[in-house]
Amino acid sequence: MIPIQYSVYKGMGGKHGALQFNLQPPHFFNTTTKQKYFTGKFALENGSSLPSKGWKAREGAVFLEAASTSGKNVYDWDNKIIMALSVEDLGKIVLGLVTGDGCSLIHDPGAKTDKAGLINKSLKFYSPNG
DSSP, rough: OOOEEEEEEESGGGOOEEEEEEEEEEOEEETTTTOOOOSSSOTTTTTOOOOSTEEEEOOOOOEEEOOOEEETTTEOOOGEEEEEOOEEEEEEEEHHHHSSEEEEEEEEEETTTTTTTTTOOOEEEETOOO
């Protein structure tokens, strides 16, 4: 599978930071071995096309990676922030951009686990002039 990536470097001389968008297509994920299996088709939630036991269907996502600058045109990718944007998140972002109202997203990476609430990630898209 060829990775699909789009990068944005903002500011004259790179003084603001950089964003990378990486596409993660739908796939199957083995909860034991942490392997991914791409079928080229959408993963079915009912498990009818799962390769074997231990595999779970996962929706696709767009991974947003943000890095600040550590110097002129030098980006701190070692301390980047990563957020997986779902289809629903992308819809909210597009609606906010079209209407000019902006958008605010909050993710809890530990949701539905014993680590729920320990880390929260927030992302805001807005324009001061709408």
